[in-house]
Amino acid sequence: MRGLENRNSHMKYALFSLSIVLTGWWVSNPYYLQLLTFIGIYTVLALGLNMLMGYAGQISLGHAAFYGIGAYTTAIATVHWNWPPWLGLLLALGLTAVIAFLIALPMLKLTGYYLGMGTLGFGMIFYILFREWTGFTGGTSGLVGIPPLSIGALTLDTGSGYFYLVWGIVVVCFVICERIVNSRVGRALRAIHDSERAAAAMGVDTSRLKVWVFVLSAVFASLAGFLYAHLVTFISPDSFDFIVSIRIVTMVVIGGMASIWGSLLGASVLTFLPDWLHVFSDYEMVVYGLILMVVMIFLPQGFTRGMLDIYERARSRYSRPSTSPQG
Amino acid sequence: MQELLQYFFSGITNGAIYAIIALGFSMLYNATGLINFAQGEFVMLGALGLITFWRGLELPLPVAFVATVAGVSLVGLVLERLAIRSVRKPHPIVLIIITVGASILLRGVGMLQWGKDAHSAPSFSRLSSFELAGATLLPQTLWILGSLLLIVLGLQFFYKKTLTGKAMQACAISKRAASLLGIPSERMVLLAFALSSAMGGVGGILIAPITMSSYDMGTMLGLKGFCAAMLGGLGSSWGSIVGGLLLGILEAFGVGFVSSSLRDAIAFILLLLILYVRPTGILGAKAVQRF
Numbered sequence: 048m049r050g051l052e053n054r055n056s057h058m059k060y061a062l063f064s065l066s067i068v069l070t071g072w073w074v075s076n077p078y079y080l081q082l083l084t085f086i087g088i089y090t091v092l093a094l095g096l097n098m099l100m101g102y103a104g105q106i107s108l109g110h111a112a113f114y115g116i117g118a119y120t121t122a123i124a125t126v127h128w129n130w131p132p133w134l135g136l137l138l139a140l141g142l143t144a145v146i147a148f149l150i151a152l153p154m155l156k157l158t159g160y161y162l163g164m165g166t167l168g169f170g171m172i173f174y175i176l177f178r179e180w181t182g183f184t185g186g187t188s189g190l191v192g193i194p195p196l197s198i199g200a201l202t203l204d205t206g207s208g209y210f211y212l213v214w215g216i217v218v219v220c221f222v223i224c225e226r227i228v229n230s231r232v233g234r235a236l237r238a239i240h241d242s243e244r245a246a247a248a249m250g251v252d253t254s255r256l257k258v259w260v261f262v263l264s265a266v267f268a269s270l271a272g273f274l275y276a277h278l279v280t281f282i283s284p285d286s287f288d289f290i291v292s293i294r295i296v297t298m299v300v301i302g303g304m305a306s307i308w309g310s311l312l313g314a315s316v317l318t319f320l321p322d323w324l325h326v327f328s329d330y331e332m333v334v335y336g337l338i339l340m341v342v343m344i345f346l347p348q349g350f351t352r353g354m355l356d357i358y359e360r361a362r363s364r365y366s367r368p369s370t371s372p373q374g
Numbered sequence: 375m376q377e378l379l380q381y382f383f384s385g386i387t388n389g390a391i392y393a394i395i396a397l398g399f400s401m402l403y404n405a406t407g408l409i410n411f412a413q414g415e416f417v418m419l420g421a422l423g424l425i426t427f428w429r430g431l432e433l434p435l436p437v438a439f440v441a442t443v444a445g446v447s448l449v450g451l452v453l454e455r456l457a458i459r460s461v462r463k464p465h466p467i468v469l470i471i472i473t474v475g476a477s478i479l480l481r482g483v484g485m486l487q488w489g490k491d492a493h494s495a496p497s498f499s500r501l502s503s504f505e506l507a508g509a510t511l512l513p514q515t516l517w518i519l520g521s522l523l524l525i526v527l528g529l530q531f532f533y534k535k536t537l538t539g540k541a542m543q544a545c546a547i548s549k550r551a552a553s554l555l556g557i558p559s560e561r562m563v564l565l566a567f568a569l570s571s572a573m574g575g576v577g578g579i580l581i582a583p584i585t586m587s588s589y590d591m592g593t594m595l596g597l598k599g600f601c602a603a604m605l606g607g608l609g610s611s612w613g614s615i616v617g618g619l620l621l622g623i624l625e626a627f628g629v630g631f632v633s634s635s636l637r638d639a640i641a642f643i644l645l646l647l648i649l650y651v652r653p654t655g656i657l658g659a660k661a662v663q664r665f
Contacts, residue, residue: 100467108474153650154646154649157649159467160408160409160470161649163470164411164597164604165645165646165649167411167597171594172642175635175642176639289593290478293474293478300471329485331482332478332481332485333482333483333486335479336477336479336482337479338475339471339474339475340472340476343461343471343475344461344462345460347463347465347468
């Protein structure tokens with residue numbers, strides 16, 4: 048049984064990697080290639096938040112802060128201190144982990160609305176910090192001249208090189224998350240989601256686990272911030288404000304709570320939508336607001352999971368129509 | 375000394391606004407146990423609505439005031455009726471996302487309606503500012519403090535003397551027991567939403583003459599109002615006032631003595647501190663389930 052599952056999941060990742068390679072080879076238009084690269088970055092962001100929101104059931108309305116910490120740390124290290132970017136990555140991930148740990152210790156004692164307000168507040172604090180700490184962050188005018196990434200002699204500019212790098216990282220993140228979800232820790236996380244007290248009664252160290260998953264999701268966001276900074280080579284505080292946190296939450300909600308592959312869907316929808324609808328920038332907030340409200344009212348498990356539920360209900364109704372027509 | 379008094383005046387002016395917003399949070403929390411993340415957007419609608427009715431349509435001020443408050447509470451009613459009541463699983467995370475969605479939606483609508491520019495309104499009265507012990511006092515400050523007092527007295531009267539107010543408190547204690555006694559608890563929730571959004575609207579109306587109003591002002595004011603409510607103890611009317619004034623004064627002194635870039639950070643740092651250290655707030659007597 049276990050072997051079969053493993054083989055299935057290997058097949059899945061082989062197919063996924065193959066489709067990435069094919070897409071990178073087939074798409075030559077640099078604009079679309081960059082769009083797809085952005086989808087990869089947002090997928091990492093959404094995946095991290097989904098681990099926290101979907102699996103552990105803890106909300107964060109300030110995730111743009113960690114995204115920003117990742118981007119600003121590597122930017123400051125490479126621009127001000129002339130560090131190589133990969134060292135900047137290590138610093139960004141390490142710093143984010145420490146900050147997230149220190150924040151999580153008191154914050155995750157809060158539940159429900161208070162956790163929402165608390166994370167919203169700390170997201171705002173970091174936005175103000177990015178904006179006001181002008182000596183380091185460049186203030187509202189931002190930081191320019193972030194160097195592109197390179198592996199050995201190979202420079203990854205915007206284009207297929209960066210596309211492969213980002214999507215390679217996405218695959219690794221998917222594997223990590225899937226392994227966590229299917230492990231003992233993943234089951235414990237879902238237990239916390241259903242009932243924290245029951246989980247604690249069954250011997251789950253709930254507070255430690257919540258802190259741990261918070262740090263994990265922050266590190267994912269920081270990684271996405273690193274990739275973003277070296278892709279666009281210019282960052283300003285507006286890329287990390289409140290609406291960005293909401294965008295990440297919207298991705299998770301569209302993709303479905305507790306759905307790893309849903310993160311990919313949520314990130315794709317929210318990246319392609321503004322591209323297809325040219326008037327979108329004016330209606331961006333209206334659309335996000337409506338998506339959040341409608342999906343949560345009618346499909347509180349998120350869009351994909353809700354659709355799957357409806358499909359399964361319809362199928363079971365169809366297969367035995369005589370027994371219970373009301374379902 | 376003069377400086378101190380000046381900071382104090384500007385502190386209580388803003389603080390009274392935070393207190394009014396906090397009263398909206400507290401009232402809704404009392405009646406439904408819910409925190410409305412869109413509360414700040416009602417403030418934005420109040421400020422911009424007043425500017426439209428009063429300056430744009432040139433209605434007399436009292437008419438514009440009533441029209442704005444009615445409009446904002448209608449939005450609150452619609453929000454409850456269409457979004458909150460339809461929720462199948464009233465889990466906090468679901469309600470947070472829905473009210474956050476409502477807040478983003480209202481913000482977007484505000485941007486489409488009023489544009490991205492900031493608008494301003496003149497003071498309510500033609501009186502010029504006057505001096506008190508060497509510091510200038512704006513007439514709008516008196517308007518704001520007077521309104522705050524009226525709202526609190528009105529609320530006390532409503533809770534203590536009217537049947538509807540008592541019914542609402544009964545719903546807050548136990549929805550089920552209240553409906554067994556024949557209290558229409560769903561209508562009480564609706565009323566609580568209307569009243570709390572009206573309070574947000576009043577806060578916006580009062581703040582319009584002393585600040586620039588734009589579509590994105592709501593998030594910040596909503597958070598500060600929540601911070602004030604938590605500071606004083608969520609659910610307590612007097613607590614909201616104490617919390618609001620305290621936050622306003624601390625903010626004014628922080629800006630005056632440290633740096634103006636700190637202004638918005640003070641509220642959040644205070645909010646985080648209060649959430650960690652004393653989540654019942656200063657005046658919150660009952661141990662509310664927060665951990």
